Each structure stands twice: as structure tokens, then as C-alpha cells.
Amino acid sequence: QVQLVQSGAEVKKPGASVEVSCKASGHTVTSYAIHWVRQAPGQRLEWIGCFNAGTTNTKYSQKFQDRVIISRDTSTSILYMQLSSLRSEDTAVYYCANTYCDGDYCSVFDLWGQGTMVTVSS
Amino acid sequence: DIQMTQSPSTLSASVGDRVTITCRASQSISTWLGWYQQKPGKAPKLLIYKASSLDSGVPSRFSGSRSGTEFTLTITSLQPDDFATYYCQQYITSPYTFGQGTKLEIK
Numbered sequence: 521q522v523q524l525v526q527s528g529a530e531v532k533k534p535g536a537s538v539e540v541s542c543k544a545s546g547h548t549v550t551s552y553a554i555h556w557v558r559q560a561p562g563q564r565l566e567w568i569g570c571f572n573a574g575t576t577n578t579k580y581s582q583k584f585q586d587r588v589i590i591s592r593d594t595s596t597s598i599l600y601m602q603l604s605s606l607r608s609e610d611t612a613v614y615y616c617a618n619t620y621c622d623g624d625y626c627s628v629f630d631l632w633g634q635g636t637m638v639t640v641s642s
Numbered sequence: 643d644i645q646m647t648q649s650p651s652t653l654s655a656s657v658g659d660r661v662t663i664t665c666r667a668s669q670s671i672s673t674w675l676g677w678y679q680q681k682p683g684k685a686p687k688l689l690i691y692k693a694s695s696l697d698s699g700v701p702s703r704f705s706g707s708r709s710g711t712e713f714t715l716t717i718t719s720l721q722p723d724d725f726a727t728y729y730c731q732q733y734i735t736s737p738y739t740f741g742q743g744t745k746l747e748i749k
Contacts, residue, residue: 555738565686565729565740581737615685619733628676628733630697632685 522546524554524616524633531639537604540636542616544597550574553619553626556590556601559635560612568614571599574621606640613637644668644732648741654749660718663744665730667711674734677706677715680743681726689728690715720746 527541544554555570569580571590578590587604599616614636617629645668655661665675673693678686688697690706693713703718717724725748730741 564742565731567736567738567740570736579736583737617686626733628688628691629678629686629731629738630688630691632687635685 522552522618522631524618524631526614526616526633526636529637529639531641532606534607534640534642536606536640537602538606538638539600539602540614540616540638542599542601542633544599544616544618547573547597549620551621553621554592554599555617555619555629556588557615557617557629557632558610558612559615560609563612565615566612568601568603570619570626572621572624572626575624577624603638606638608640611638611640643737644671644735644739646730646732646739646741648728648730648744650744651742652745652747654747655720656749657720657722659720659749660716661720661746663715663728663730663746665713665715665741667713667732670711671732671734673708674732675706675708675713676731676733677704678729678731679724679726680729686729717746722748 525543551574553570553572556568589602591600616633618631619626647666675693677690680686693708694706727743727745
């Protein structure tokens, strides 16, 4: 049974960086990807990017491409999403989500982490 | 980017009612569409994938269908646990985009 457990809430000042982690366990195959999605208060879900464990490729939304880095620590199966140059509009709940992939083609997000609240405030 | 437009934004209904939520894609996404349920303070939960396939453990009162680029989520015989916000999502290509959500409220 796949499980995704995220790190705790963060409070950051504008201009700072934040790193959110997602520990993935229970995968029996390497053909999966972990996505990062955020939800600002009262807003729709917004895809940030993903790490494909099968291809070891990362893919980013053009909106975040210049200030996001998604990485994985292979030894611990922990995925990281680092967002830099934070502004108040980045205040949101950040989720990691699991999909299964065939090469670069990935399926629906079948399991989500519990979410991490990131607050950006001076 | 593919735009996903849901309607209505809010839906008021009673226990036992049948409701339908619509999601329209700005271009063809074949059947690469998922529906999620989200309750306040919780992560989204997958209900339906590939437009009409029910995820494991999801009650059969939930169903999905497709007509071209228009997709529907139908809930028959609403239960108290069904009052939540519902999102559609296309996953044919990145960026993987979501609808704006439909809040299902108790009438």
C-alpha cells in the first residue's frame, strides 16, 4: 500500500525559499511519478511539477519553472519541492500526489499526501 | 495549456437527490479525465479515472461519462457524506490542469 507523508507547516518571509518534503513508501515498481500540486485559499488546484521515478526526469509547469526545484533522495525515498523567491501569493497548501507511468505518460493522481501549509508573510 | 471549465460552481441539493456536474475541456483530451472529491481541510480523493472508471472502494452511486470534450459526474441518491467540493482534471498532457471546482451544498 503506497503512502505519502509530508513535512509540517512552514512560515516564511517574502523573498525566502521553502522546502517541502514527501516521504513515499510502499511502491513495488519504479514506474511511478510524484507530482506537486498547490491550492491557494479558495482557489483551484494548480500543478507545479513532478519527478518520474522510472525515467528520473523532472517536469515543471512553465509558471514555476524559474523558481522551483523538485528532487529525490534515493536512499530515503523522500521527494523534495523547493520554491524560491516566495511572495504572498505563494501562500497555499502544497500536496504531493502519486501516479503510475508508462515512460513519460502518467496516469491519474491516485493518492495524495496530507498537505503542507506554507504561509508567506512579512 | 488545456483549460478545464466546470459548472455549476455551487450546487444545492438534498439527501436522496440525483445531481450532475459538468466539466468541459478546451481541446480534445480523449478519456484522460479524473474526478476528485475534496472535503474541507483534507486532500483530494480520487473518485473516477479515464472519464468513467470507478476507483477502488468508491460507491457505485458515483458515475462518469463523456461526450466529446464534455464530461459529467453524476451522483445518484446523495448521501450526507457526499457534500463536498468536486474537481475534474485532465492528465493527457502537462501542465495537468484542474477545473475550478463545484461545491455541493446541503439544501
